[in-house]
Amino acid sequence: MVVFAGLDANPAEAHSAHSTFSLTVIDEDGAKRTYKEVRADQLVRMIQENGVNVLAFDNLAELAPFLNRLVFELSKLERNVDFVEVAYDEPLESKAQKLGLKVEGRLSPTASSEVVAELAKRGLGKKLDFFAPKTLIKIVRRRVPGSGGSSTLRFKRNIETQIKFLAHRIKEKLERAKLDFDHHVRESSGGYSSAVFVVYTPVENLRGIVYSSVSRDYAVKVERVHTKFKYKPPANPQRPLIVGYDPGMTTGLAILDTEGNLLALYSSKNFDRMDVASFCLRYGKPVIVSTDVCTPPQAVKKLSSSFGAKMFYPPQDLSVQEKRELVRRFDSQKIKNTHERDALAAAAKAYLFYSQLLHNTKQKTTLEGISAHFLEVLELVLNGKSVTAAISEIKEKYAVQEAPKAQPQVSQSFVESRVKELESELELLKARVLEYERRIVELNEQKNSLEAKITTLLNERDQSLRKEREVAILEQRLNALQKVLEEEQTKLKAQNVLFERLLWMVKQSVNGKLLFVNILEDLTLSSVSAVCTKKQEVLYVKKPSSFDKEALALLKKAGVLGLIVPEKEVSTPFVFEEIEMPLVSVSRVEFYELPGVNVGAVSSDVIKTISEEKKELQKRVRARKMEELRRMLVEGGAFED
Structure with missing residues (x-):
């Protein structure tokens, strides 16, 4: 479904920074929605919320005071919207009446927005390109x-x-x-x-x-x-131009005519190739596009190609000194920055290179009576044709009748005057040759000096890079050593804690408050044999359920009174009752384990606790044995229940 919208400005605020608009939205089925005071910054949201496909205006002349602001806001649209001007050729009221729409007197902004939307829905109006x-x-x-x-x-x-x-x-x-x-x-x-x-x-x-x-x-x-709404018609569309172009973040542009006169000098940020082309066409038709470097940038190549112009670039990059020499004859106050200077130097260099060709072409074109077609002749000449062949082609194209060549009357005084002028020019040219020879010597000296500086800078750069690499290597080593140091400090802290605990345990043991005990993983023969080389009263066993009978016998023989076990292992298996070996939960005694070694310490009260537990165990064993004896006697018939 296509949704149309009409927009008109509220006149009381047309020139205000807070200008508002009337907006009418019409669906294909005729449903209408009207908004009376819409700010420019609200417009995009309303267009997107209503799904507008076509936004129509009365005419752009009425929107002129805030057109750029409006276009800036519309640039934020995230959907494709067509823009239409419906009353570009006649007043809105007249157009509406012709189509049978009710119009009484001058329309209000709200009514105007509704009429505009209705006309757009009927397919009237011309499409606008707000965006380049x-x-x-x-x-x-x-x-x-x-x-x-x-x-x-x-x-x-x-x-x-x-x-x-x-x-x-x-x-x-x-x-x-x-x-x-x-x-x-x-x-x-x-x-x-x-x-x-x-x-x-x-x-x-x-x-x-x-x-x-x-x-x-x-x-x-x-x-x-x-789009920037600035259009200036070309002053002379047939005028050939020499364009100096310095593309970049900031673009420089210089325009000369074929006489070497400066027509325009300009620089700007975000001045792209399309803007450059439009700017050039204000002054005529570029026939030569030049740059100041020996490797032309892609932007210069593309601009030259778009005009079908000759591209000029120097055999080597123009030096700063040479650029200053080239632009010296122009008004220095017009050159605002280096971008404009570079563009002007490029154009001036191209003019000097082609000046004789331009002069000859202009002169012969005038003598042949086709000066109106100078641009076309020059384009052919720049593309490789001789001046005579180019003139013949243009004359044939336009069927120009040859004008009778005037036979100039030359006086003796004129000849003498002309000879003097030529002699003066010759002396001037000789002086220039001497000056250029002197400049060549200076430039060679500068070249040698710069090469020496470059060598020095390269050496310094290499040294700097080596130092940076060495610093990076040292930083890596330092970081590695720092990491090792932190690990060792962590270990040392743990050792200090262990040492302090061990020292405390020793003191408590000397005072008779603690008893050192061996810690066993299980009760296999190998683990028990390792600790029962001498008398042991108490052992700590982590897994007493894992045992060998030989190991239990060895415990009894070594004089072990009892075992401290984890709380979940405290239930006494029958085998421990047989050898009267009590298991005491670690939660009933004060037990201290030393990390990293199989030794712990327990409160000396454990002997008393184990003795009490052993007495209870012996009672249970005697009771169980008496019960078994009684059951045997009963089963043998000695007693009756």
Whole structure:
């Protein structure tokens, strides 16, 4: 189901920072919903809540005071919405009356929004492109490293390496999707500190390719780019232009005509290739696009290709000194920054390279009477044709009749004057040659000096890297030793605790309050034999249920009075009763175990407890034996019950 909405401004607040709108939503089945005071920042939510597919306006002229604010808010829409202007060619009231809609007098904002929505529902109006067919992808740091030593540098390099890796991945994805894009990066020692991609397609086409995301160290932002409502018609669409282009985070642009005159010099952030093309077309048609580096950036290649222009680049990167020389003849106050200077230097270098060709082409085109087609002739010449062949092709194309060539009348005085001018120019050129030769010597000296500096810097860098590696190795060793030290300190603390407990036990033993006992895991012959080499009064046994009869006999022989056992093992098996060996629960006595050794200590009162338990055990054994004897006598007939 298609949902239509009409929007109109409330006039009392049209020029206010708090302007509101009237909004009417109409479903395909005719159901209407009207909202009278909607702020710009509420508009997106209402459009999405109502599932609006088409948003219609009266005409953009009435929305002019707050159009950019409105478009900014609409850029936040997460769904595809078409924008329509219904009253672009005649007043809204007239259009509504022609279609049979009831209109009485001037419409209120609410009524106007309803009429606009109704007209859009009937398919009237022209579609608006509020958003340029391009998308901005930014990769930026979320955490900025503070000042510090080598650890801070490693942290910074880690983030920059991640951004560089992510930028390469996004570039590969865009290339696989065969999308047209430009990208600019801000390089740093560890990789990239930021990266920007301008993709020449709507944001909807990037779904499934690149997403906005946020991590601990960096963020990826995918943003649609809204149209800037600024249009300036070209001053002269047939004027050939020489464009100097310095792409980057901040773009520099310089435009010269074929006489070398500066027409425009501009720089801006987020000034992408589409903006550059629109800016150039205000002044004419680019025929030469130039750069100041010997390896042209992709953005320069693409701009040149889009205009079918000749691309110019120097045999080697222009030095700062050479750029200053190239822009010296222009007004220095117009050059605001290095981006504009670089663009202007590139354009000036291209002009100097092609100046003779431009002059000859202009002169011959004028003499042949086709100066109106100078642009087309120049494009052919720049693409490799001779001036004569290019002129012939254009004349044939437009069937231009040859103008009779004027026979100039040259006076003797003119010839003499011209000779003097040429002699002056010759002297000037000789002076320039000498100056250039001097500059070559200076540049060679500078080159040698810079090469020496580079060698020194490379050596210093290598030393610095070696030091960083050594520091990293030492830090690793220090961390390992620190870990070992902490482990040893933990062990030492445990040993100290054990020693203090043992010392206390010894003192208590000397005072007759504690009795040292051996600790056995079970009552196998091997474990009992190991401790019964001398007389033992008491033993602690963890698993008395695991025993050998020979071991029990050995306990009896060694004079063991009783066994201390865990509480769950206290139930006396019959075999222990036979040898009158009492089992005393550890919960009934004070028992101290020394960790790491098979020795413990028990309160000396245990002897008394074991003796009492042994007496009880002997009573139970005698009683059991008397009961067995009585039963035997009864069974033998000696007694009757």
